Amino acid sequence: MNTADQYLKTIFLVEELNDGPAATGELADRLGVSPASVNEMVGKLEERGLVAHEKYKGATVTDDGEARAREALQTYCILERFLANVLEVDDYRAEARQLEPVIDETVADRLDMIIDREPQCPDCFDAEADACGYLVEEEAVEADD
Amino acid sequence: MSSVAARVDTDTQLARLLQIGVVLEEVVEVRAHRHYQSLPEAERDDDIEALLSAASEESAEHRELLESVIADLDADSIPFEEVEALVAESYGKTGPEDFDGVLYDQLHGEETAYKFYDDLVDAIEASDAEFGVDREALLATLRDIREAEAEGVEAVAGLMEDRT
Secondary structure: OOHHHHHHHHHHHHHHHHOOOEOHHHHHHHHOOOHHHHHHHHHHHHHOOOEEEEOOOEEEEOHHHHHHHHHHHHHHHHHHHHHHHHOOOOOHHHHHHHHHHHOOHHHHHHHHHHOOOOOOOOOOEEOOOOEEHHHHHHHHHHHHO | OOOOOOOOOOHHHHHHHHHHHHHHHHHHHHHHHHHHHHOOHHHOOHHHHHHHHHHHHHHHHHHHHHHHHHHHOOOOOOOHHHHHHHHHHHHHHHOOOOHHHHHHHHHHHHHHHHHHHHHHHHHHHOOOOOOOOOHHHHHHHHHHHHHHHHHHHHHHHHHHHHOO
16 A cells, blocks of 8 residues: 555544544654654645645545545455454554555455455444454454453 | 555564465465356367466466465465365355456456565565565565566466457
8 A cells, every 4th residue: 555545544544533633743653654754745645635734733634535545444454354364363453554555455455355344344444443343343252252 | 663664674574475475376376267167168268278277377386485485484374275265255256257257357366466576576675674584585586476477467468359
């Protein structure tokens, strides 16, 4: 997934969590980059009409940006579910974050052929847990057993 | 470390990406075989049989190459039978319905594999990390596989053109 899509996905999720614009500092923490890098990329995304930015408040995705963010989130969900269910990786969240930049959406689409994904994906993504909501539920059930 | 950089930094990440490569190869291998079986008798011919059988064999070769690197990294590969069962399970929903569909699916499989190896080579080249396997040998293997995938794309595209 390219860098722009990773930013759009993160802005979209932070907006969802905060119920408002995504602040630069929070984006920098989540993406593991400097606030200066966030500002630079947000500026580029704004020029492309994918993000709106308000000084001292933060960034919000536009309708076009949201469509891209949702596609990116779906790609990310495929990667998480593939790692968790096919490769049986315990720490699938950390690994999905590490591998995300190297996995293109066409590759994820191919992996999607062998995983079970709910039709409402990515609406079921749990922004707080930063994971597919169904995987979070499965973990909770396993923890209870 | 930035999480947005397309770079492979550790043996664990490398092994995981190679495991993904193995699964992609296994999917191509199994689907190519199933495609041929699913074609109606009237639509089967020597060219498509040769193409699908070569694709299946080539994927098996690539899988073995990747598996040997994965073993050198002290990681486990993904059993072929496991992926075979998953492909079989999903084939009803995702399998092509006619001859053109078979060729498109094969083309998509080869193109996806090419893109995967291309990104992986770039991500290894972008990193200064020392891996548990010889870096140059690894890159040479991955570049060879990538080249074979590019030839695979051409072969399918050629067959598609011949039929139009």
